[in-house]
Amino acid sequence: MPNHAPVDRRIWLNGQFVPWHEATVHVLSHSLQRGSLVFDYTGVHQTVRGPGIFRLDVHVARLLHSCQLMGLPLAYGQAEIEAAIIETVRANPGSRAVKASAFYASVEVDVVPLDRRVSLAIAAYDPQADILAHLPGPPRARPRTVRLWLEKKTHQRREDIVSPQAKVSANYASGMMAKSLALKAGFDEVLFVNEDDQLAEGPTTNLFVVDATGRVRTPPEQRVLRGVTRLSVIELAHSDGIAVDEADIAPHELTTAREVFLTGTTAGVLPVESVDGRPVGETCPGPVATRLGDRLRLTLTGEAPGFEHWLTYVQPQ
Ligand SMILES: Cc1ncc(COP(=O)(O)O)c(C=O)c1O
Numbered sequence: 001m002p003n004h005a006p007v008d009r010r011i012w013l014n015g016q017f018v019p020w021h022e023a024t025v026h027v028l029s030h031s032l033q034r035g036s037l038v039f040d041y042t043g044v045h046q047t048v049r050g051p052g053i054f055r056l057d058v059h060v061a062r063l064l065h066s067c068q069l070m071g072l073p074l075a076y077g078q079a080e081i082e083a084a085i086i087e088t089v090r091a092n093p094g095s096r097a098v099k100a101s102a103f104y105a106s107v108e109v110d111v112v113p114l115d116r117r118v119s120l121a122i123a124a125y126d127p128q129a130d131i132l133a134h135l136p137g138p139p140r141a142r143p144r145t146v147r148l149w150l151e152k153k154t155h156q157r158r159e160d161i162v163s164p165q166a167k168v169s170a171n172y173a174s175g176m177m178a179k180s181l182a183l184k185a186g187f188d189e190v191l192f193v194n195e196d197d198q199l200a201e202g203p204t205t206n207l208f209v210v211d212a213t214g215r216v217r218t219p220p221e222q223r224v225l226r227g228v229t230r231l232s233v234i235e236l237a238h239s240d241g242i243a244v245d246e247a248d249i250a251p252h253e254l255t256t257a258r259e260v261f262l263t264g265t266t267a268g269v270l271p272v273e274s275v276d277g278r279p280v281g282e283t284c285p286g287p288v289a290t291r292l293g294d295r296l297r298l299t300l301t302g303e304a305p306g307f308e309h310w311l312t313y314v315q316p317q
Helices: 030-034 056-070 078-091 127-134 169-184 228-239 251-255 287-300
Strands: 010-013 016-019 038-047 050-054 097-104 118-125 146-151 189-192 206-210 216-218 244-246 259-264 268-275 311-313
Touching: 010 078, 030 097, 038 056, 038 311, 050 056, 050 078, 056 078, 056 097, 056 228, 078 097, 078 118, 118 127, 146 169, 146 259, 169 189, 189 268, 206 228, 216 228, 228 244, 228 259, 228 268, 228 287, 259 287, 268 287
Parallel strands: 146 189, 146 268, 216 244
Antiparallel strands: 010 016, 010 118, 038 050, 038 097, 050 311, 097 118, 206 216, 206 259, 259 268
């Protein structure tokens, strides 16, 4: 059943604002039936200078790259999309996140759409108040540390199926399945291995490991989504004198790791307390996750000297 919660927001759809409940697609649209919708998502943070959009340019560039990988001929370019996102955040005060979606709205029969016009929708909203609060079930607080399940059988985002770099809805089916099994088994999050059985990423997070020798590693970007938080954490670590290597990590290294943490737009820096039920390290959160999590939080509110340019400030209407 559709969710008819009374959300009073306006969504930018192909250049015009429409009420939240009118931003719909047909049930037979290509995007829905074939999972061809490409999207990107970033945070909108309340700062003393007003709402700030986190790394807008990098997120829009990734959206365009995803469209290119999936062959979606989006008619809008970088500058136009950035301007539309700013306009949408301005039109929706109190929003905490913004999602841009490029999709075939056309009703189609075949896997290759005949009508190649790509729609662009931009929604700025508060995920908690506008979405989660209206969903069934008791309110769920986001965990501060997670119990991780290592999924060894199902892979996701294989280069020989759909590029792991593409943020396309079809790429989230394996994540949905694996994470729902992990949740049923009492875990909070799931982690995938890649085709070579090296650690990869979660359904919506990247992975960092501080190994037994203190070396900080994250899986190479060729086999995972180039997370903007991952990139930001690497840059923050370097500016703090902490070296981060983009290198393979074998699953067995999790058992001896000092720290494991996940990163993502929603997750921030999320420490892992256990993997498959075995505790990680001596303390959780560990010192590296704490340090980088604090640094990231300061950049999100525009309080980290040298990183103010990561936020695009939106002046009120
Ligand atoms: C597969 C995958 N990996 C990693 C991430 C983290 O990326 P970001 O830090 O840009 O949110 C995401 C984001 O949703 C994702 O979908």
